[in-house]
Amino acid sequence: MKLPGGLDLNSMMQQAQAMQEQMSREMKEMVVEATAGGGAVNVKMRGDFQVMSIEFSPDLVKDGDVEMLQDLAVAALGEAHRKVEESLKGKLGGMLPPGLM
Numbered sequence: 001m002k003l004p005g006g007l008d009l010n011s012m013m014q015q016a017q018a019m020q021e022q023m024s025r026e027m028k029e030m031v032v033e034a035t036a037g038g039g040a041v042n043v044k045m046r047g048d049f050q051v052m053s054i055e056f057s058p059d060l061v062k063d064g065d066v067e068m069l070q071d072l073a074v075a076a077l078g079e080a081h082r083k084v085e086e087s088l089k090g091k092l093g094g095m096l097p098p099g100l101m
Contacts, residue, residue: 023091024048030087034079041072045080047087 027047034043040060044052054076060069 026091027084027088030084032080032083032087034076034083036075036079037068037072041069041076043073043076043080045077045084047084049081049084051077051080 028050030047031052032045032047034045035041037057037060040057042053042055046052054073056069056073060072
């Protein structure tokens, strides 16, 4: 379907779909790392928000403070999530016209 000015709507839709598929692949390949407690808890998360690993410092586990361990894990996961969202906004922002994001 041709739009005024010679723009082809079908071609534009195909390009948009290809860009979406490419971004999906890139996000799955991207890995962010976040820490909490000065490195006591380390989280790795993929760009599609899939948690790949959570590592705890052996010293932190020895202390036996379960509540602190839980709080640090939540903080590290939250930071990883924020980093993925920030990266996603950066990638989307580069594709969209100014003011749409």
